Structures are given as C-alpha cells and as structure tokens.
Amino acid sequence: xxxxxxxxxxxxxxxxxxxxxxxxxxxxxxxxxxxxxxxxxxxxxxxxxxxxxxxxxxxxxxxxxxxxxxxxxxxxxxxxxxxxxxxxxxxxxxxxxxxxxxxxxxxxxxxxxxxxxxxxxxxxxxxxxxxxxxxxxxxxxxxxxxxxxxxxxxxxxxxxxxxxxxxxxxxxxxxxxxxxxxxxxxxxxxxxxxxxxxxxxxxxxxxxxxxxxxxxxxxxxxxxxxxxxxxxxxxxxxxxxxxxxxxxxxxxxxxxxxxx
Amino acid sequence: xxxxxxxxxxxxxxxxxxxxxxxxxxxxxxxxxxxxxxxxxxxxxxxxxxxxxxxxxxxxxxxxxxxxxxxxxxxxxxxxxxxxxxxxxxxxxxxxxxxxxxxxxxxxxxxxxxxxxxxxxxxxxxxxxxxxxxxxxxxxxxxxxxxxxxxxxxxxxxxxxxxxxxxxxxxxxxxxxxxxxxxxxxxxxxxxxxxxxxxxxxxxxxxxxxxxxxxxxxxxxxxxxxxxxxxxxxxxxxxxxxxxxxxxxxxxxxxxxxxxxxxxxxxxxxxxxxxxxxxxxxxxxxxxxxxxxxxxxxxxxxxxxxxxxxxxxxxxxxxxxxxxxxxxxxxxxxxxxxxxxxxxxxxxxxxxxxxxxxxxxxxxxxxxxxxxxxxxxxxxxxxxxxxxxxxxxxxxxxxxxxxxxxxxxxxxxxxxxxxxxxxxxxxxxxxxxxxxxxxxxxxxx
Numbered sequence: 001x002x003x004x005x006x007x008x009x010x011x012x013x014x015x016x017x018x019x020x021x022x023x024x025x026x027x028x029x030x031x032x033x034x035x036x037x038x039x040x041x042x043x044x045x046x047x048x049x050x051x052x053x054x055x056x057x058x059x060x061x062x063x064x065x066x067x068x069x070x071x072x073x074x075x076x077x078x079x080x081x082x083x084x085x086x087x088x089x090x091x092x093x094x095x096x097x098x099x100x101x102x103x104x105x106x107x108x109x110x111x112x113x114x115x116x117x118x119x120x121x122x123x124x125x126x127x128x129x130x131x132x133x134x135x136x137x138x139x140x141x142x143x144x145x146x147x148x149x150x151x152x153x154x155x156x157x158x159x160x161x162x163x164x165x166x167x168x169x170x171x172x173x174x175x176x177x178x179x180x181x182x183x184x185x186x187x188x189x190x191x192x193x194x195x196x197x198x199x200x201x202x203x204x205x206x207x208x209x210x211x212x213x214x215x216x217x218x219x220x221x222x223x224x225x226x227x228x229x230x231x232x233x234x235x236x237x238x239x240x241x242x243x244x245x246x247x248x249x250x251x252x253x254x255x256x257x258x259x260x
Numbered sequence: 261x262x263x264x265x266x267x268x269x270x271x272x273x274x275x276x277x278x279x280x281x282x283x284x285x286x287x288x289x290x291x292x293x294x295x296x297x298x299x300x301x302x303x304x305x306x307x308x309x310x311x312x313x314x315x316x317x318x319x320x321x322x323x324x325x326x327x328x329x330x331x332x333x334x335x336x337x338x339x340x341x342x343x344x345x346x347x348x349x350x351x352x353x354x355x356x357x358x359x360x361x362x363x364x365x366x367x368x369x370x371x372x373x374x375x376x377x378x379x380x381x382x383x384x385x386x387x388x389x390x391x392x393x394x395x396x397x398x399x400x401x402x403x404x405x406x407x408x409x410x411x412x413x414x415x416x417x418x419x420x421x422x423x424x425x426x427x428x429x430x431x432x433x434x435x436x437x438x439x440x441x442x443x444x445x446x447x448x449x450x451x452x453x454x455x456x457x458x459x460x461x462x463x464x465x466x467x468x469x470x471x472x473x474x475x476x477x478x479x480x481x482x483x484x485x486x487x488x489x490x491x492x493x494x495x496x497x498x499x500x501x502x503x504x505x506x507x508x509x510x511x512x513x514x515x516x517x518x519x520x521x522x523x524x525x526x527x528x529x530x531x532x533x534x535x536x537x538x539x540x541x542x543x544x545x546x547x548x549x550x551x552x553x554x555x556x557x558x559x560x561x562x563x564x565x566x567x568x569x570x571x572x573x574x575x576x577x578x579x580x581x582x583x584x585x586x587x588x589x590x591x592x593x594x595x596x597x598x599x600x601x602x603x604x605x606x607x608x609x610x611x612x613x614x615x616x617x618x619x620x621x622x623x624x625x626x627x628x629x630x631x632x633x634x635x636x637x638x639x640x641x642x643x644x645x646x647x648x649x650x651x652x653x654x655x656x657x658x659x660x661x662x663x664x665x666x667x668x669x670x671x672x673x674x675x676x677x678x679x680x681x682x683x684x685x686x687x688x689x690x691x692x693x694x695x696x697x698x699x700x701x702x703x704x705x
Contacts, residue, residue: 024310027306031306035554035557036557039385040600056394062389062390062391062392063315066627067317074315141316144336146360148361218361219313222313230394232303233396237602238555240562240565
C-alpha cells in the first residue's frame with residue numbers, strides 16, 4: 001500500500017493533472033471564437049491588456065468592485081494558497097534556509113519560513129471555513145451549491161489540517177524534512193524511493209494526490225478558464241477604416257470654420 | 261417560478277421565417293443536438309459554462325434578480341439551467357458523478373424554465389463586469405434563445421419583428437410609400453421650425469453616408485431623427501437613409517444567430533449598393549453592438565466605416581453652434597453602449613455641451629443598471645415582469661430629485677423607461693434621445 005501511495009500514485013496524479021488540464025485547455029482553445037465579446041471599457045494596447053489581466057489575477061479587481069465582503073476571503077484564500085505552494089517549492093528545496101539568500105542566518109531563515117508557513121496555513125484554513133460557512137448561510141448560494149462544492153472545500157481543509165499538523169505538534173520532530181526532500185527529489189528524478197513512513201506525512205501527501213487527480217474535472221479548472229475568458233473579454237474591438245472615410249465625407253464641413 | 265407569460269409564434273409563422281417546429285417529444289433531443297453544435301463553435305459559451313465556481317457574487321449585481329427576487333433570475337442560477345444539462349451530457353465529470361458534480365437530466369420542466377428565464381435576462385452583461393472570471397450570462401442567454409428558436413420556440417413578438425424585417429427592411433414594417441410620406445411630413449416640420457429646407461434623403465444615389473436609424477424614430481421617437489437631420493444638414497454631409505435597410509436594431513442577436521447574420525448582411529448589402537464610405541448607426545443599443553462587434557466577423561472586411569451617431573457628434577460637438585438648453589438632465593447608459601459598444605464618454609461629452617446642468621446617476625457608465633427592456637422584452641404580455649426588471653433603474657432616477665430631462669438614447673430604453681417611470685409614480689419627466697437635444701440646441705442658419 002505504501003509502495004502504491006509513495007511510488008505509483010504520484011505518477012498517476014501528475015499524469016492525470018497535467019494531461020487533464022491540457023485536455024480541458026485545448027478543448028477550449030480549439031473551439032472557434034468567431035465574435036469578439038469585448039467587455040468595455042477595454043484596454044486599448046497589448047501592454048494595457050496584459051496589465052488588466054494581471055490586475056485581475058493579482059487583486060481580483062472585478063470581485064472587489066462594489067462589494068468587498070466575498071473579495072477579502074476569496075483573495076485571502078488564494079494568496080495564502082500561492083504562498084503555500086511557493087513555500088513548498090523553495091522551503092523543501094532549501095530545507096527552510098531559502099532566506100539565507102537574502103542575508104539571514106540559517107536559524108532566522110528557518111524561523112521566518114515557519115512563521116510565513118503558519119500564517120499562510122492559518123489564513124488559508126480560516127478563509128476556507130468562512131467560504132464554507134458562506135455557502136451554507138446565504139440562501140441563494142446554498143441553493144446553487146452541489147455536493148462537489150462542499151467536497152472541494154473539505155478536501156482542501158483536510159490537506160491544510162494534515163499539513164499544519166506536521167508543523168505545530170511534536171510530530172515536527174518526527175517528520176524529517178531532509179527525508180522528504182530526498183523522497184520528492186527521487187520522484188522528480190523518476191527514481192522513486194520509499195515514502196517516509198510518518199502517517200501524517202503520508203496522509204497529507206495522499207490527499208494532495210487525490211486533489212491533483214480530481215482537479216481537472218472540477219470547477220477548480222477556473223484557474224485556466226480565468227485566462228481563456230479574460231483574453232476573450234479584453235480582445236480589441238474590430239476596427240473599420242474609420243479615420244480616412246470620415247475625413248473624406250466630412251470635408252468641407254459647412255459652418256465649422258466660421259462658427260468654430 | 262411558473263410558465264412564461266410569453267405569447268409564442270404559431271407554426272405557420274415560424275415556418276414562414278424558415279424555421280421548423282420540433283414536435284414536443286423530440287424537443288429535448290433536438291435541443292441537445294443544437295447545444296452540441298454550439299459547443300463546437302463558440303468558445304465563449306464553453307468556457308463560461310465550465311468556469312463558474314458558483315460563488316454567488318452575481319446575485320446582488322443583477323437588476324433582474326433584484327427586481328423579481330426570483331431565484332432563477334440570479335445570473336449563476338439562470339446559467340445553471342443550461343449548465344446542469346450541459347454537464348450531464350457533454351462533460352466527463354457530469355457523466356461520471358451526476359448530481360454530485362451538479363449535472364442533471366434534461367427534463368421537460370427544465371426546457372420550460374429555459375423559455376421562462378432566458379427571456380427574463382436582459383443580456384445587459386452587468387454580471388460579467390462583477391464576475392471574477394468575467395462570465396457573461398448574456399452569452400448563455402444568447403445560446404439558449406438560439407437553441408429554443410431552432411426548435412421553433414419563438415416569441416410571437418420576435419417572430420413578428422423578424423417577419424417585418426424580411427418584408428420591409430425594418431422592424432416596424434413601414435413600407436416604402438409610407439416612409440416617403442412620413443419623411444415628407446418630417447421635412448415640413450423641420451421647415452416650420454427652422455425656416456430652412458432640411459432634407460431627409462431617401463435612397464439618394466451617390467450618398468457618401470448611409471444613416472441607419474431605428475425605425476421607431478419614424479413613429480414615437482421622431483425628434484431623434486429630426487436632430488440627426490439637422491446635424492447632417494449643418495455639417496453639409498452627403499447622406500441618405502435607405503428604404504431597404506431602415507433598421508439599426510438587429511433582433512436576430514436577441515433570438516437567433518442566423519437571423520442576426522442575415523440582418524447584418526442586409527446592412528452591408530445596402531451600404532455597398534449605395535457605395536457609402538461611412539455607415540452611421542442611430543440610437544439603438546443592441547443594434548450598435550451587432551454592427552460594431554459582429555459585422556467584421558460575419559461580413560468583413562467591409563469597404564466602409566461603421567460609426568455611431570454619438571461618436572460622430574462627439575467629435576464635432578466643440579465646433580457646433582449650440583445654445584445650451586436650460587435643463588437639468590441625466591443620462592441613462594444603455595447597456596449595449598457602455599458594456600458592449602464602447603460608447604461611454606461620447607454621450608457625456610455631447611450632453612454636457614447641450615444642457616446647462618448634467619447630473620450623473622449612481623452607478624453609471626459601465627456599472628449602470630439596465631432599464632429592464634433590454635434584449636427585446638418589450639412585448640405587452642411581459643409588462644408586469646418588465647416593470648419589476650426596471651425597478652432598479654427607477655430607483656436610480658428617482659434618487660436624483662427634480663429633473664427636467666432624462667436621456668435614454670436607445671430605442672428599447674425609449675420604449676421601456678417611460679412605462680417604468682409611470683409605473684413607479686414619476687409622471688411629469690420629459691425623456692427621449694440624445695440627438696433630440698442636439699437638434700434643439702443646434703443654432704441653424
């Protein structure tokens with residue numbers, strides 16, 4: 001069983017995740033988009049377009065527009081998640097010593113890493129709880145919700161709980177980051193080694209694999225749909241040979257010179 | 261909930277338009293086949309159906325939901341009427357997980373709800389502005405109405421307009437002789453008012469500019485047409501209207517995409533036949549969207565420019581001899597101007613130049629609320645619902661206190677807002693188009 005979870009499942013999960021997302025994305029992109037559906041006011045240059053999509057991505061500006069009640073929690077959830085993902089990548093690679101790169105001591109780096117991780121984890125969990133509560137508390141949203149909507153929030157909660165558990169209990173002593181790095185390095189190098197046998201790590205890792213397999217078939221594909229949609233909505237409006245035609249038609253303009 | 265009050269077109273009329281009526285037992289099967297086709301041809305629809313996270317943010321942003329408090333008028337719930345069916349028959353997760361993933365069988369009740377609720381969406385796109393992903397329920401509504409029309413399920417009002425359009429080249433069904441009579445009458449009126457011979461040329465060969473008014477401008481909104489005629493006279497433009505294409509509106513966009521294309525083709529043909537270098541669209545919201553956003557894709561590239569009368573006017577407004585009218589006026593942004601047609605500042609620039617006091621309603625510009633008549637819901641039998649859809653607009657206007665004039669520069673708004681204001685107890689407010697005011701402020705020699 002541990003062999004399956006540790007050395008087989010991660011490859012299945014990675015394949016399903018990458019393949020599934022690619023399939024969803026290509027199924028959208030290969031569908032023609034014959035009509036521009038630009039939502040105005042729209043950016044008028046490609047730099048402005050890039051900026052507009054970037055602002056949406058970083059600050060959720062449309063969600064923030066008008067009413068910030070949902071925005072603050074949704075934004076907190078996503079920004080915490082981004083921190084957590086980034087933290088996993090650099091924290092595990094540098095064994096929490098990543099901040100020595102900006103001049104901190106190893107001890108200070110580890111403690112900053114732990115603090116950021118804890119703050120992000122708590123923020124992520126709190127946001128998930130609020131979003132779950134909101135889904136049940138607002139009658140229209142409750143009526144709109146399907147089991148999958150709750151399942152996804154619960155799945156993310158269990159992942160963050162198992163993850164945080166490793167950090168805040170005495171298990172922190174047991175869970176050895178060096179072993180985990182060795183294990184994950186082996187997976188990435190396609191030379192899998194046995195998974196470290198701490199049940200809390202195994203369950204956290206297993207749940208993440210479940211998430212990766214489930215994700216391409218869930219509403220969590222909004223991470224890709226966001227871009228496809230935003231690109232459609234910011235497409236430049238069609239242009240017709242406007243300027244020349246109007247000049248020709250308008251000249252001579254009666255009354256303009258005398259009254260202007 | 262409940263059945264739609266819409267009066268539906270009869271089989272012989274549907275057939276006359278070139279549609280066929282699908283028998284009831286086969287309707288859902290046919291609808292799925294059509295949905296399958298749209299899925300292969302419209303990226304916007306597919307992404308919008310597959311990206312919603314059901315956060316519910318759109319509910320409080322939709323005037324249709326705010327006005328009716330009906331769950332299915334909440335944009336995400338409205339889109340779900342189609343999305344749940346789409347998931348069930350076209351997605352892996354829907355086929356595997358069914359209701360768990362929000363997929364549902366397509367039953368007869370759902371098809372009824374399509375008719376009811378996709379004809380209570382004004383296609384105003386406000387939800388898209390507030391959605392974190394920009395999901396535009398109007399795209400879903402356009403698709404659903406298209407599918408319904410392909411089954412022969414077409415409101416009588418839409419069918420009547422399409423039939424008029426095919427026969428006479430305008431929604432009101434004005435035949436050419438009647439048009440010439442009306443134009444003569446309008447020219448008389450202009451002469452009486454100004455003492456000048458101002459022409460409204462019909463089918464004038466060699467015209468450089470083809471002006472496409474809303475056909476309602478020859479019935480109820482005459483002042484809009486008079487204002488435009490005065491402006492063109494002042495500018496000395498070589499212009500005409502076309503008896504073959506006397507309609508800025510394009511109701512195809514509101515119930516069937518093929519009818520929309522046909523209408524658009526008619527516009528392009530008329531402009532080409534005339535050799536016009538410039539097509540100027542009159543005051544019509546969705547018609548402007550159709551002309552600006554769809555022409556290039558359907559019939560492009562075209563040998564003429566397409567502009568809106570407000571763009572043209574805003575560009576020369578500083579040079580016009582104007583007598584500011586002593587009015588306190590506000591501007592209602594037609595949805596298809598602000599969010600779908602890039603006409604936001606131009607009408608403001610014009611209005612500031614022609615009245616003494618311009619006040620903004622809140623919210624305004626791209627955040628405006630729809631009048632409740634959008635997407636062609638003007639049929640009489642929809643009146644009760646339409647008044648609910650217009651509630652938010654009435655509140656916005658009433659919050660401004662005493663007004664002398666309300667600018668509603670779109671033919672649908674011009675038909676809907678007077679009824680809404682009357683319904684909510686505002687009886688003495690003058691309202692109409694923006695070009696009406698330009699015409700009145702313009703000092704002619």
